[in-house]
Amino acid sequence: MGGTKDVLKHDFQKTVVELADAHCHLDLMTATQIGDAINASVKTLITNGVDIKSDMESVKLADGKNVFVMLGLDPEHAVKLKEDELELAVGLIRGSIGPGVVGIGEIGLDGREGNMPLQKKVFGRMLDLALELDLPVSIHSRGALDEVLQMLEDKAVKKAHIHFFEGSVEQAKRAERLGCMISVPPLESGRRRKVIKEVSIDNIMAESDAPVAVKSPRDVTIAVGMIAEEKRITFEQAAQAIVANTKRYFGIEAGKPKLTLMRN
Numbered sequence: 211m212g213g214t215k216d217v218l219k220h221d222f223q224k225t226v227v228e229l230a231d232a233h234c235h236l237d238l239m240t241a242t243q244i245g246d247a248i249n250a251s252v253k254t255l256i257t258n259g260v261d262i263k264s265d266m267e268s269v270k271l272a273d274g275k276n277v278f279v280m281l282g283l284d285p286e287h288a289v290k291l292k293e294d295e296l297e298l299a300v301g302l303i304r305g306s307i308g309p310g311v312v313g314i315g316e317i318g319l320d321g322r323e324g325n326m327p328l329q330k331k332v333f334g335r336m337l338d339l340a341l342e343l344d345l346p347v348s349i350h351s352r353g354a355l356d357e358v359l360q361m362l363e364d365k366a367v368k369k370a371h372i373h374f375f376e377g378s379v380e381q382a383k384r385a386e387r388l389g390c391m392i393s394v395p396p397l398e399s400g401r402r403r404k405v406i407k408e409v410s411i412d413n414i415m416a417e418s419d420a421p422v423a424v425k426s427p428r429d430v431t432i433a434v435g436m437i438a439e440e441k442r443i444t445f446e447q448a449a450q451a452i453v454a455n456t457k458r459y460f461g462i463e464a465g466k467p468k469l470t471l472m473r474n
């Protein structure tokens with residue numbers, strides 16, 4: 211067992227261990243940038259659509275090997291939806307479910323976006339769709355984590371991933387009790403480290419949120435490094451746990467991509 215010292219000595223950029231990025235936006239990146247991340251050991255990437263256009267772009271990126279896709283409507287775009295666009299999006303998402311599409315995301319609530327009733331309507335509709343299709347979700351919760359957790363509880367959603375977790379230890383414990391996974395973004399913070407320490411490693415994933423939070427999914431190493439340090443395990447052990455958790459949560463079997471089928 212390596213302690214903090216071993217982790218700090220580890221050269222994150224030269225790492226050869228396999229990594230997984232539980233949340234990114236590859237439709238905003240070039241094929242070269244995506245290839246670089248895969249070559250740099252990020253072998254499993256979960257990319258998220260944020261609106262109808264990006265959902266349709268994202269579907270094209272699903273390769274069933276390294277790139278897996280979530281389709282959704284995020285709060286920033288939810289507040290701009292016109293009357294008939296919600297059901298149009300639901301129909302398009304439903305019709306796009308196929309190999310390499312592993313869930314519904316990015317969806318959620320954002321305390322800074324305003325029009326909370328519309329945000330809740332869209333988020334609720336997306337949660338219903340995920341429940342109906344029995345698919346996991348990837349959730350944005352900036353400034354609205356309590357509201358998000360309440361909706362998950364009310365709708366009895368069992369497979370939820372709170373991406374870019376920024377809550378307190380107390381909120382993390384509540385998320386854990388609801389059966390949620392949380393993911394650690396590649397940005398340092400003492401509050402985040404406390405949460406990592408208190409949450410079971412089985413419920414933790416790592417993400418880059420690239421290219422929004424950082425430039426490349428390669429930077430997921432920063433999140434894995436923090437997890438290793440707070441859990442007092444080696445970087446390799448943390449990476450292994452994170453890859454296993456990510457594949458388990460999104461239903462990706464090693465070497466055998468899941469074929470997601472429509473339910474009647």
Ligand SMILES: [Zn+2]
Nearest residue numbers: 233258316419
């Ligand atoms: Zn995102």
